[in-house]
Amino acid sequence: MLFEHQVPFRPDWEAVLTPVLDTLVSRTDVDGEALVGYGISQGGYWITRALAFEHRLRAAVADPGVVDVSASWTAALPEPLLDLLHAGRREHFDALLRAHADPARVRTLAFRSKPYASDNLFDLLNEVRRYQVRDVVGRITTPLLVLDPADEQFFPGQPRELFDLLPGEKQIMGFTEELGANWHCQPTGRRLTHTAMLDYLADHLPYPTA
Known part of the structure; x- marks a missing residue:
């Protein structure tokens, strides 16, 4: 969608997920009572945001937990800006x-801004500030597993913040250097991640999986 059709990001991910689920549940080869969700990287924001409005998933995983996407954009800005x-x-x-401005940083920001359909940093930052779940997280009723890797580069501290904000059934799982699974999205610990994720989702399916 982004690269072939130039459709940019949007913060209200329920507008994307709900039509997808509508299509799935209309199919005879899909069990509409056994749908689950997984969001990786910034998808940890999108899946969480969508769950505040879309309640048909049996369970979901945020890898990692994300509360405010803009924090990774504004962390390096000097106070006057x-x-x-x-x-x-x-x-x-x-x-x-x-x-x-540092020219190299400006080029990096220009590249990162493309998915947001904004070529001005001021407009971009104001757009990215819409990507937060504090205002809606209290609506979530879907059981959610929040992954919390050590040395998270982009959203440090946010998995725990999200877990604390969640009102319903929830679980947080840490990944460490000792497990070979630290850093953003556990790049060297994907087998461990997949095992934990699939076990959690299977535990919430409406029928035995053994």
């Missing part, structure tokens, strides 16, 4: 950025 962003002062923000 943050102040201008929060105050909505676009012209002053752009002027200060042009005066002090």
Whole structure:
């Protein structure tokens, strides 16, 4: 969708997931009572957001748990730029950025901005700030497994924050260097991740899996 059809990201992922589930449950070869979900990387945000509005999944996994996507974008911004962003002062923000920006970082941000359909950093950051679940997480009723890898680079601390915010059935699972499964999405521990994820989802299916 992104690369072939130029359809950008959107924060309200229920608008994507619900039509998919509508299609699935209409099929005779799909058990509509045994649907589960998995979101990896920034998908940890999207699956969580969608679950606040879409309640037909038996269980889901967020790998990792994500509360606020914008935190990884704004963490490196100096305080004067943050102040201008929060105050909505676009012209002053752009002027200060042009005066002090690192060209290499600007190129990186320009590349990362493409999925958000924005070519201006001020607009981009305001768009990305919409990607947070604090306002809706209390609506989630689906059992959710939150994966929490040590040394998480992009969303540090957010898996635990999400787990604490979740109101219903939930579980958090840590992954460590000792297990060979630290860092974002456990890149060297995918077999361990898949085993834990599939076991959790299977435990919530409406029929025996043995």
